[in-house]
Amino acid sequence: KAGVTQTPRYLIKTRGQQVTLSCSPISGHRSVSWYQQTPGQGLQFLFEYFSETQRNKGNFPGRFSGRQFSNSRSEMNVSTLELGDSALYLCASSPGTGREPQHFGDGTRLSIL
Amino acid sequence: SQQGEEDPQALSIQEGENATMNCSYKTSINNLQWYRQNSGRGLVHLILIRSNEREKHSGRLRVTLDTSKKSSSLLITASRAADTASYFCATESGGGADGLTFGKGTHLIIQP
Numbered sequence: 001k002a003g004v005t006q007t008p009r010y011l012i013k014t015r016g017q018q019v020t021l022s023c024s025p026i027s028g029h030r031s032v033s034w035y036q037q038t039p040g041q042g043l044q045f046l047f048e049y050f051s052e053t054q055r056n057k058g059n060f061p062g063r064f065s066g067r068q069f070s071n072s073r074s075e076m077n078v079s080t081l082e083l084g085d086s087a088l089y090l091c092a093s094s095p096g097t098g099r100e101p102q103h104f105g106d107g108t109r110l111s112i113l
Numbered sequence: 114s115q116q117g118e119e120d121p122q123a124l125s126i127q128e129g130e131n132a133t134m135n136c137s138y139k140t141s142i143n144n145l146q147w148y149r150q151n152s153g154r155g156l157v158h159l160i161l162i163r164s165n166e167r168e169k170h171s172g173r174l175r176v177t178l179d180t181s182k183k184s185s186s187l188l189i190t191a192s193r194a195a196d197t198a199s200y201f202c203a204t205e206s207g208g209g210a211d212g213l214t215f216g217k218g219t220h221l222i223i224q225p
Contacts (some may be wrong), residue, residue, distance in 0.1 A: 004155070016143035033212055043201065045212030056212055057149065090155055101204070103160060 004105035006091050012111045018079040021108045025072050025093030031055075032074040033102065034066060037088040047088075049074055050097055078110075081084060086112045118216050125222040133191045134219040136202030137182075143205045145153075145178055146213070147187050150199045157215060159187075159200075197223045 005024040013019050025032050030103075034046040045058040049068035066076040078085055088109050092102035120135045136145070144163045148156040162169045162178045162185065169176045175188040189196055199220045203213040 006155075035212070035215075042217045043203075043215035045213075045214070048212055058212060092156075100161050101146060101158035102156075103158065106153075106155045108151075 004091055004103050006089075006105035006108050008108060009106065010109045010111075012079050012113060014113050015081055015083060017081050018077065019081060019110060020075050020077045021089055021091075023046070023074045023076075023091030023105060023108070025074070025091075026103055029093035029095050029103070030072055031094045031097055032068055032072065032078050033063045033092045033094075034074070035092065036060075037090060037107070040087070046076065055097065076096075082110050083094050085110050086110060117218040119200070121219060122217070123220045123222070125224060126192060127224050128192060128194055130192055132192050132196070132220070132223075134187045134200050136185045136187070136216055138185075138204050138214075138216075139183065140203075140204075140206050145185050146205075147174075147176060147177075147185075147205045148201045148203060148215075150201065150218070152162055155203065164210075186207045187206075192221075194223050194225050197221060 007022045031050045033048040035043050039044045047066050048056040052068045063079045066073045088107045090104055090107045092104045094102050118137050126132055142164055144161055147159040149159055150156045160171045160174055160176050162176050172192045178185045189205045199218040201213045201215050201218045
């Protein structure tokens with residue numbers, strides 16, 4: 001069974017631009033969560049989607065948004081990029097609404113110039 | 114916000130030795146999980162222990178949970194060079210509205 005796939009792996013953007021990251025969960029998994037990982041703040045929860053509905057949201061500004069499609073694939077969007085948005089963005093999937101355990105992709109490394 | 118705090122932040126041991134990492138958390142939890150992250154990669158789930166469990170084993174891994182002290186430990190026995198990675202504890206509490214809450218991790222280096 002294929003694992004969680006995140007595209008692209010690396011991305012370079014400039015301040016003020018917007019970006020869309022993609023995540024394909026493990027087949028049959030309906031829950032997708034997104035995390036931001038930075039050296040300073042560590043791993044922080046962004047949001048979770050289940051059956052195309054946002055179930056939970058972390059403490060991030062409205063510039064961070066996401067969605068989930070009927071095939072459970074998910075995208076997250078960051079608008080008006082700031083230097084502080086440089087991070088590794090990780091997507092994780094799980095079969096249902098529980099988080100036990102979560103299966104992570106290798107992430108998208110976003111660098112803001 | 115960080116719920117779990119791992120200790121130590123970094124650990125370097127010789128191959129074959131045992132490695133112990135600790136995690137403390139602040140609020141009551143439903144379960145506690147340990148993950149491993151190799152450099153530049155995603156997280157790999159290692160083991161989950163529920164709040165009503167005290168100890169759990171998986172291969173060379175042993176996890177304990179003390180809810181009265183709000184702490185957990187991860188023991189890796191007979192370490193191997195391939196165990197070099199960062200290890201994170203993650204907690205889920207309440208209705209899970211905050212997702213998994215991760216600590217900042219312990220960076221483990223196994224010297225050959």
